[in-house]
Amino acid sequence: MDTKIFRHGEIAQAAAAIKRGELVAFPTETVYGLGADATNEKAVKNVYLAKGRPSDNPLIVHVNSIAMVEKYAAEIPDNARKLMDAFWPGSLTIILKIKKGALSKTVTGGLKTVAFRYPDCQPTLDLIEEAGVPMVGPSANTSGKPSPTTAQHVYHDLHGKISGIVDNGPTRVGVESTVLDMSTDHPVILRPGAVTKKDIEKVIGSIDLNHHKVGKNETPKAPGMKYKHYAPKAQVYIVDEDTDWDKVVEWIRQQPFDVGMMAEEKVLQQEVLPMNAIQFSLGKNVQDASARLFDGLRQFDDQPNVKAIVTQAFPAHDLGGAYMNRLNKSAGGMHFDSNAVK
Structure with missing residues (x-):
């Protein structure tokens, strides 16, 4: 067809x-x-x-x-x-x-x-x-x-x-x-x-x-409540608001593969990035980030050398609540921790 x-x-x-x-x-x-x-x-x-x-x-x-x-x-x-x-x-x-x-x-x-x-x-x-x-x-x-x-x-x-x-x-x-x-x-x-x-x-x-977790044999009343959503092939890690991006960059530098880095322009511009950091700008604010989130995840999905994606968090209120809902589902709740991420 x-x-x-x-x-x-x-x-x-x-x-x-x-x-x-x-x-x-x-x-x-x-x-x-x-x-x-x-x-x-x-x-x-x-x-x-x-x-x-x-x-x-x-x-x-x-x-x-x-x-x-x-x-x-x-x-x-x-x-x-x-x-x-x-x-x-x-x-x-x-x-x-x-x-x-x-x-x-x-x-x-x-x-x-x-x-x-x-x-x-x-x-x-x-x-x-x-x-x-x-x-x-x-x-x-x-x-x-x-x-x-x-x-x-x-x-x-x-x-x-x-x-x-x-x-x-x-x-x-x-x-x-x-x-x-x-x-x-x-x-x-x-x-x-x-x-x-x-x-x-x-x-x-x-x-x-809603705080109800839909059961295995239960029919959800709306999309996105039961099944895995928004996930690229690479594991996504949420970079919390209080995380030092220097530590994120250093962790990327140590990896034997490419890492997608999704963050605001001001974050990307202030860091000296290693060769294996593949950047994607989330723009200047949460409105830009919400509009660009899925595009960034999809772009990295087409790059087989990208084995992990670190993505900036925003305050989870107003539109940020919707952004963080999607990002959490995409990451499976995984947050960046340089001591724990392997």
Whole structure:
């Protein structure tokens, strides 16, 4: 199968592929998603196959209006509508109870809820409008690998497996949307993103953060809760805020292999780096770092001589909370310690 790159002005062609039951990757402000008609069970099953994704991992349904949500949701609580008014289109996914039989168990993972998102990306809103259906849209990558933030990342993982990719350049945010469960008595964030707990509480009052560990035989209510995510081949180590980067550089110098070094420009510029330190700039702040994190991990994944990646931590509040959530998953919780890392 040839995988076509759809450019501006070719949305109708991409929508025609969706209507035929084919898979088309699409851009959002967060990461690229792997699109299929959410009402076509066979097409949705092919999403799992293309990604190598576990079938109990539910999919987010992308819409281009609240009216589209109303066709499938059993109810939209008042607080959910307030959040839609405040943050849609945008990086907030809302889990709601759905009408019986409205969407297949292939979409919901067998749950009685589904996650809805209205992305802030006009080409994708046009694609949904032209196709006339909501689209499932997990990240358009091989399952478990760093999420794609460019069309080239998608092509790397999925060319020959999907019909096409709508190319809209690099994504702006770089980490997936906040997932908020509104199907329970008290709302809870299941996955942090650019829309923060503080942002949400300004609109609807107190909410919770999820601390539940999903069991082996339990179906997660949102992506990223159960399975390994965002991991390149090389081991990632988190460099904590209070770590002396001179010690990190000295450790790199002693290694018999190349080490990826992901840090802010001010860190990279102040260090005299050894030949085996392969640098990747995370920019000037946490906003830049969030947008660049997955790109850096993917670049090192294509360099077989890189056997370890040291990556700068940021304070885990606001957007930094989403950044650190992804970095922790990528690293498997491993932190840099020059005495312990081998």
